[in-house]
Amino acid sequence: MPQANYSPKTDALHNLKYEMEKDKSLPLLESNLVFGEGNPDTDVLFIGEAPGYHENMQGRPFVGQAGKLLDAMILGLGWKREDIYITNIVKRRPPENRDPLPEEIAAYSPYLMKQLEIINPKIIAPLGRFSMNFFLPDAKISLAQGKIFWWKDRLLMPLYHPAAALRATAVKDALKVSFAKLPVVKKKYEEFVRDRKSGKPEHTPKPDPAPNPKKQAELF
Numbered sequence: 696m697p698q699a700n701y702s703p704k705t706d707a708l709h710n711l712k713y714e715m716e717k718d719k720s721l722p723l724l725e726s727n728l729v730f731g732e733g734n735p736d737t738d739v740l741f742i743g744e745a746p747g748y749h750e751n752m753q754g755r756p757f758v759g760q761a762g763k764l765l766d767a768m769i770l771g772l773g774w775k776r777e778d779i780y781i782t783n784i785v786k787r788r789p790p791e792n793r794d795p796l797p798e799e800i801a802a803y804s805p806y807l808m809k810q811l812e813i814i815n816p817k818i819i820a821p822l823g824r825f826s827m828n829f830f831l832p833d834a835k836i837s838l839a840q841g842k843i844f845w846w847k848d849r850l851l852m853p854l855y856h857p858a859a860a861l862r863a864t865a866v867k868d869a870l871k872v873s874f875a876k877l878p879v880v881k882k883k884y885e886e887f888v889r890d891r892k893s894g895k896p897e898h899t900p901k902p903d904p905a906p907n908p909k910k911q912a913e914l915f
């Protein structure tokens with residue numbers, strides 16, 4: 696992928712990656728580290744669950760079939776992959792692509808939090824339930840996807856995982872609809888912040904983190 700322009704955040708991310716490489720207490724050390732890539736100055740951070748076969752081989756997130764769909768959706772917005780940042784919660788591939796275990800998520804999550812703090816995006820887009828449940832532990836992906844939530848001072852918009860979209864047309868259709876909201880959410884971010892500060896209830900997402908997504912204000 697073409698490298699984004701140099702940013703002061705680049706060094707911090709580089710150091711974090713180095714710290715992870717040295718951390719032998721992490722699980723899944725038999726797989727390669729897939730740290731994440733993109734523009735560290737992005738407004739939008741996509742977070743998947745864990746690398747798969749191709750990601751492990753190439754050391755890059757979302758480069759297999761699910762990644763192709765993600766790329767197509769990003770391009771469909773008129774954005775480029777190198778404009779945004781993509782990473783995973785678990786940054787090494789679980790064997791046979793099994794679901795990440797709670798203890799693997801717990802072990803890798805401090806690094807995700809540091810990565811998040813460095814990139815400091817306005818919008819977090821968790822891809823799939825594992826990533827979403829890290830931020831919204833009790834949410835159901837079918838209910839929460841495409842809705843927006845406050846998570847600390849950031850907007851969070853869970854999306855279906857592109858791999859799930861490849862398995863079911865209805866999921867793919869829903870993902871496309873939700874994905875198309877991202878530029879609108881990005882554009883309205885400052886407005887949402889203003890409304891939140893002024894306590895305007897009618898179109899502000901509710902405070903974080905939402906135990907029950909049904910209670911969240913829906914902006915769309």
Ligand code: URA
Pocket residue numbers: 743744745746747750755756757758759761762783858
């Ligand atoms: N699925 C994920 O969750 N992450 C990747 O990087 C690839 C597939």
